[in-house]
Amino acid sequence: MAIGKYLADNLGGARFSGLQLNDLATLLCGIKSVVFTSINSAEENRRVDSLCAELKLKKALLAHRRNVTNTRIIDILIGTNPKKIIDARRAYANVASPEWGLALGYPECCVRAYLDWRFNHNSGDLIGYIHQRTAGGKLLPFWMNNTVNYFSRLFTPEERKDNLAFLKLNPGQDRESIITWHPCSYLCAETMKKGKTLYEFMRKYMPDTISRRKAMLSKPVIFWDKFLFAVLNGNCRRKNRRFVVDYNGISRPKSLISAKTERALASFPRLSIGENGKITVPRSIPLPKGYIFLPFSAAF
Numbered sequence: 001m002a003i004g005k006y007l008a009d010n011l012g013g014a015r016f017s018g019l020q021l022n023d024l025a026t027l028l029c030g031i032k033s034v035v036f037t038s039i040n041s042a043e044e045n046r047r048v049d050s051l052c053a054e055l056k057l058k059k060a061l062l063a064h065r066r067n068v069t070n071t072r073i074i075d076i077l078i079g080t081n082p083k084k085i086i087d088a089r090r091a092y093a094n095v096a097s098p099e100w101g102l103a104l105g106y107p108e109c110c111v112r113a114y115l116d117w118r119f120n121h122n123s124g125d126l127i128g129y130i131h132q133r134t135a136g137g138k139l140l141p142f143w144m145n146n147t148v149n150y151f152s153r154l155f156t157p158e159e160r161k162d163n164l165a166f167l168k169l170n171p172g173q174d175r176e177s178i179i180t181w182h183p184c185s186y187l188c189a190e191t192m193k194k195g196k197t198l199y200e201f202m203r204k205y206m207p208d209t210i211s212r213r214k215a216m217l218s219k220p221v222i223f224w225d226k227f228l229f230a231v232l233n234g235n236c237r238r239k240n241r242r243f244v245v246d247y248n249g250i251s252r253p254k255s256l257i258s259a260k261t262e263r264a265l266a267s268f269p270r271l272s273i274g275e276n277g278k279i280t281v282p283r284s285i286p287l288p289k290g291y292i293f294l295p296f297s298a299a300f
């Protein structure tokens with residue numbers, strides 16, 4: 001079966017750099033009909049052509065440019081619906097427009113929220129903005145976790161530098177999310193539904209990869225900024241209108257937080273956190289101010 005050649009555990013040579021597995025899966029499970037990606041060589045172009053032929057997808061070439069790591073790439077669209085590819089090709093002229101996100105098939109609420117953050121609220125990271133729009137007091141489905149999805153979140157030279165430091169700290173690790181876009185809220189109804197469909201679909205074709213990814217994405221996170229966060233190596237549950245996290249140190253992926261912060265968190269086996277996201281037990285844990293708590297969980 002052709003899908004199994006491109007979505008499987010141990011893919012080896014069949015992967016190419018620009019196209020994430022979850023992006024490809026959105027087309028194959030039908031929750032999106034166009035995907036924006038890129039190729040960086042003639043060899044990759046040949047691979048995309050065989051992939052499109054075998055999976056009955058269409059391809060359209062866009063512009064040549066350099067990406068965040070300064071590599072020469074060609075932007076491309078691949079998709080199942082020729083008319084939507086034409087719409088997306090037209091919208092590509094302004095990738096900061098709602099038309100672009102809508103042509104790519106992202107939920108409208110999420111497209112509008114992303115642009116609102118980008119142009120009106122970008123003094124803080126997008127994760128904080130999404131968290132602010134999320135009703136408190138609820139566990140969050142692991143497939144909504146976009147903490148380490150840095151697409152469309154890196155703009156300044158400092159952020160690119162931090163991104164390289166982050167990649168060095170977490171070499172070779174699969175850090176793909178499940179959802180391929182940034183939700184308008186961690187409880188966005190449309191993204192929760194589409195994300196679940198995507199998760200189930202990928203699990204069928206690549207159970208080992210998805211089980212590892214689920215383990216990574218379902219851990220609760222204390223988050224300060226783009227590259228300053230701590231993934232708690234344990235589980236979060238609700239108890240008496242609080243969150244209780246039982247954990248054993250900090251898990252991967254590692255961020256650029258200080259060794260002192262990491263030690264402070266690693267020296268406790270349990271945190272109790274109020275619905276306002278503040279840690280109440282232990283009360284005097286010496287953490288930098290301004291964190292938010294993201295109660296991602298596998299219990300969905």
Ligand SMILES: [Zn+2]
Pocket residue numbers: 107108109110111183184185188189190191
């Ligand atoms: Zn939404």
